[in-house]
Each structure stands twice: as structure tokens, then as C-alpha cells.
Amino acid sequence: MKWIFCLGVIFSIIFGIISNKMDNVSIAAIGGSKAAINLFLSICGAICFWNGIMNIAQHSKITSSIAKIFAPVLKKLFKNPSKQAIEAVSMNVSANLLGLGNAATPLGINAMKNFQKSNKNNNSASYNMILFCVLNTSAIQIIPTTIATLRLEHGSTNPMKIFYPTLISSTSALLASILAVKIFSKLWGVKHK
Amino acid sequence: MTDFFIPIVIAIIFLAGITKKIDIFHIFIEGAKDGLKISISILPVLIGIITLINMLAASGFLEYMCKILEPLFSIFNLPQELIPLALFRPISGSGSLSFLEQIFKNNSPDSKIGLIASVLIGSSETTFYTIAIYFGAVGISKTKYTLPAALIGDFVGMIMSVVSVNLICG
Numbered sequence: 001m002k003w004i005f006c007l008g009v010i011f012s013i014i015f016g017i018i019s020n021k022m023d024n025v026s027i028a029a030i031g032g033s034k035a036a037i038n039l040f041l042s043i044c045g046a047i048c049f050w051n052g053i054m055n056i057a058q059h060s061k062i063t064s065s066i067a068k069i070f071a072p073v074l075k076k077l078f079k080n081p082s083k084q085a086i087e088a089v090s091m092n093v094s095a096n097l098l099g100l101g102n103a104a105t106p107l108g109i110n111a112m113k114n115f116q117k118s119n120k121n122n123n124s125a126s127y128n129m130i131l132f133c134v135l136n137t138s139a140i141q142i143i144p145t146t147i148a149t150l151r152l153e154h155g156s157t158n159p160m161k162i163f164y165p166t167l168i169s170s171t172s173a174l175l176a177s178i179l180a181v182k183i184f185s186k187l188w189g190v191k192h193k
Numbered sequence: 194m195t196d197f198f199i200p201i202v203i204a205i206i207f208l209a210g211i212t213k214k215i216d217i218f219h220i221f222i223e224g225a226k227d228g229l230k231i232s233i234s235i236l237p238v239l240i241g242i243i244t245l246i247n248m249l250a251a252s253g254f255l256e257y258m259c260k261i262l263e264p265l266f267s268i269f270n271l272p273q274e275l276i277p278l279a280l281f282r283p284i285s286g287s288g289s290l291s292f293l294e295q296i297f298k299n300n301s302p303d304s305k306i307g308l309i310a311s312v313l314i315g316s317s318e319t320t321f322y323t324i325a326i327y328f329g330a331v332g333i334s335k336t337k338y339t340l341p342a343a344l345i346g347d348f349v350g351m352i353m354s355v356v357s358v359n360l361i362c363g
Contacts, residue, residue, distance in 0.1 A: 001325070001328065001334045001335070001336055002334060004245075004321075004340070005241065005245060008245040008246075008248070008249055009245065009248065011249060011252070011254050012245075012248040012249045012251070012252040012254060013252070014252075015249075015252040015253050015254040015257055016248075016251070016252035016253070018253070018257070019252065019253035019256070019257070021251060021252055021253050024251035024252070025248050025251045025252045027251065028244070028247035028248045028250070028251035029244060029247075029248050031247065032240070032243050032244025032245070032246075032247045032248065033240045033243075033244055035243050035244075035247060036236075036239040036240040036242075036243035036244065037240075039239060039243060040232065040235075040236050040239055043232070044229070044232040047228045047231060047232045048225040048226075048228035048229050048232065049225065049228070050228070051224045051225055051227055051228030051231065052220075052221035052222065052223075052224035052225035052228060053203060053206055053221065053224070054206075054224060055220050055221065055223055055224025055225075055227070056206050056207065056209075056210040056215070056217050056220050056221055056224070057206045057209070057210075059210065059213070059215045059220050060206070060209040060210040060212075060213040060215060061209075061213065062206060062209050098198070098202070100199070100202070105326065106227075106228055106231050108327060109231050109234075109235070109326070109327065109330040109331075110231075112327050112328070112330060112331045113330070113331055115331075116331045116333070122332070122333070123332075123333060123334060123335055124333065124335040124337065125328060125333050125335060125336050125337050125339060129327075129328070129331075129333070129339075130336070130337060130338065130339045130342065132327075133323065133324055133327050133328070133336075133339050133343070134339065134342050134343050134346065136318065136323050136327065137283075137318050137320040137323045137324065137343040137346065137347070138316075138317070138318065138343075138346045138347075138350065139315065139316055139317055139318045144311075144315035144316075146315075147293075147311050147314055147315040150290070150293065150294065150297070150302075150311075151297070151302040151307075151311055154294070154297035154298065154301075154302045155301065155302065156301070156302035156303050156307075157303055158303065159302070161303070161308065161362060162308060162311045162312050162315060162358075164357070164361050165308070165312045165354065165357035165358050165360075165361050165362065166311075166312050166315040166316045166354075166357075168353060168357040168361075169312055169313075169316040169350050169351075169353035169354040169356075169357050170315070170316035170317070170350060172349055172350065172353040173316060173317065173346040173347065173349050173350030173353065174346065176345055176346045176348075176349035176350075177342050177343055177345055177346025177349075180338075180341070180342035180345040180346065181338070181342045184337075184338035184341065184342055185338070187338075188337060188338060
């Protein structure tokens with residue numbers, strides 16, 4: 001993370017000089033925090049709301065029944081996940097599948113906190129965390145609602161024509177990143193022994 | 194159909210809570226309170242990452258990357274108009290959506306370029322943002338191989354969106 005931050009700043013200065021846009025870069029540096037607060041305000045309410053709703057789901061045992069559906073797959077995918085972690089991951093995956101992005105974020109953070117409990121080094125990402133994060137960077141959703149709506153607004157005659165192609169490409173992206181995590185974790189293990 | 198979806202999910206959860214005889218209002222408030230804590234915990238990460246992304250976008254970095262990476266993308270038959278979209282996608286959600294709208298305006302959403310763009314956006318996520326939020330929320334700074342693995346996924350998704358549109362939509 002620190003390298004991303006460092007390289008990001010260096011790149012923006014270098015390219016700002018090359019393209020003579022340093023004025024824009026400094027405006028962005030000053031205004032960035034304001035943009036972040038605006039984004040925060042727009043997602044904060046949704047995170048609170050869905051976390052409240054999901055708390056009800058958890059207390060009424062919906063969560064554990066959904067977790068039972070996903071548990072067999074998740075137990076194979078993750079290394080010794082705790083019961084709470086399986087529940088949190090299942091809820092995050094189902095929220096993602098249903099296209100409820102705002103509900104998926106707090107559930108995902110919840111899952112990360114559960115993985116953190118069994119993490120040996122609290123400053124460094126565990127295999128389970130990396131795998132889970134990668135599940136979320138690939139868009140796992142059944143109906144691409146946002147895009148379909150946008151297509152409709154711009155006069156598409158068949159907004160859902162993208163259904164199967166989207167399914168194919170998101171599934172292959174997901175499989176590719178899972179495979180990459182498996183391979184990288186082996187390489188990383190070898191390098192640090 | 195999709196209009197019914199969210200209210201029905203909420204209603205099902207409420208009804209399940211009532212049949213299990215739990216105080217759904219109290220439990221909701223408790224959960225929402227935790228949600229506020231979660232939101233606060235990701236705020237510093239947001240400020241850092243959004244400022245950085247805005248600076249990079251303002252510096253013209255992506256325009257140069259488009260030029261540099263053009264030969265690579267053209268190997269995979271990605272139309273030239275879509276290169277900025279593919280590069281922006283993992284970095285900025287709102288940025289790539291405005292690119293998509295631009296593409297819909299210049300070409301119809303049902304044209305091949307419009308279709309590939311839709312699939313590209315629909316099958317990927319704002320990778321940098323997701324990683325920053327998830328690891329930031331638990332205070333982990335060493336993300337090891339998370340980013341490369343995620344970017345490999347994004348790249349495969351990009352190739353496959355071209356392939357699948359050609360295959361299915363002709």
C-alpha cells in the first residue's frame with residue numbers, strides 16, 4: 001500500500017510536468033479530501049442502513065441458513081475459515097450476487113475483521129484475506145442492473161443483451177484471479193522460506 | 194422486476210425477524226450504529242486514495258498510459274476507443290461510468306463498441322478502491338500480492354469481454 005501511495009504521487013508530479021498540467025494536479029491535491037468527504041457522505045448512510053438490516057438477518061438466523069448453502073465451497077476455497085468468517089463471506093457474496101453493492105461493503109469489512117482475528121501477523125495480509133479481497137474486486141453479480149439501466153437511458157433496444165457475455169467475462173476474471181492468488185501464494189511461500 | 198427487488202429483500206428480512214420474535218427496531222439501530230463505526234474507519238482511507246486518484250487523473254498520467262499500452266491492447270482486439278475505459282475501470286468508478294456514457298453517446302449502446310464497453314464495466318470492479326477500503330478497515334498495510342492477482346483478473350475480464358461479445362452478439 002505504501003508503494004502505491006508513493007508511486008502515485010511521484011507519477012502525478014512527473015506526468016503533471018510532462019503534460020504541463022501541474023495547476024490541475026495541485027487543485028486535485030487540495031480538493032481531493034473534499035471529494036472523499038462527498039463520497040463518504042453518499043455511502044455512509046447506505047452502509048449504516050444495510051448494516052442495520054443485516055443485523056436483523058443475523059439475529060433471525062437467515063445468515064446462518066445462507067451460510068449453509070455456501071459453506072461447502074467456501075471451506076474448500078479458504079484455509080480453515082472460522083464459522084463467523086464463513087457466515088460473513090456468504091452474506092457478502094449473496095449481497096454481491098444480488099447487486100446490492102452498498103450492502104456488500106459492510107459485510108465484506110465484517111468478513112475481513114473475522115479473518116483478522118485468526119491472522120498471525122496483524123500488519124500483513126493473510127491468504128484468506130487476499131483471496132476474499134480478490135473475490136470482491138471481480139464483480140460477482142447475476143444481473144448487471146446499473147449498466148442495464150444506463151444502456152436503457154441511452155436508447156438501447158435490448159439492455160439485457162449483455163447478460164451472457166457479462167456472466168462469461170466476470171466468471172473468467174474471477175477464476176483467473178483465484179488462480180493467480182493460488183500461484184502467487186506458493187511463490188510467496190518459497191521466497192520467504 | 195428490479196424495482197421490486199430491494200423492498201422485497203428488506204421485507205423478507207423484517208418478517209423473518211418478527212416471526213423469530215426479536216425486537217427488529219432495536220437490532221436495526223444497533224447494526225446501523227456499527228455501520229457508522231465501519232464508515233468512520235474507512236474515511237481516512239477514502240481521503241488518501243481519492244486524493245491520490247484525483248491527482249493522477251489530473252496529471253494526464255492515464256492519457257500517456259493509453260498511448261504506451263495501445264500496442265498491447267490492440268493484440269487482444271480491444272477497440273481503440275475503449276482503451277481509456279479499460280485503464281480507468283480499476284482506478285475510478287465514477288470516472289469509468291462517465292467514459293461509458295460518452296461511448297454510448299458517440300456510438301449506440303447496441304453497437305459492438307457499446308456492447309463491449311457495457312460488458313467490460315459490468316464484469317469488473319473498482320479494484321484499487323476495494324482493496325484500499327477492505328485492508329484499510331482492518332488496518333493492514335502489507336497487502337502482498339493482492340493487487341497483482343486482482344489486476345490479472347481485470348485483464349482477463351477485459352480480454353473475455355471482447356471475446357464473449359464477438360462470440361454471442363456476433
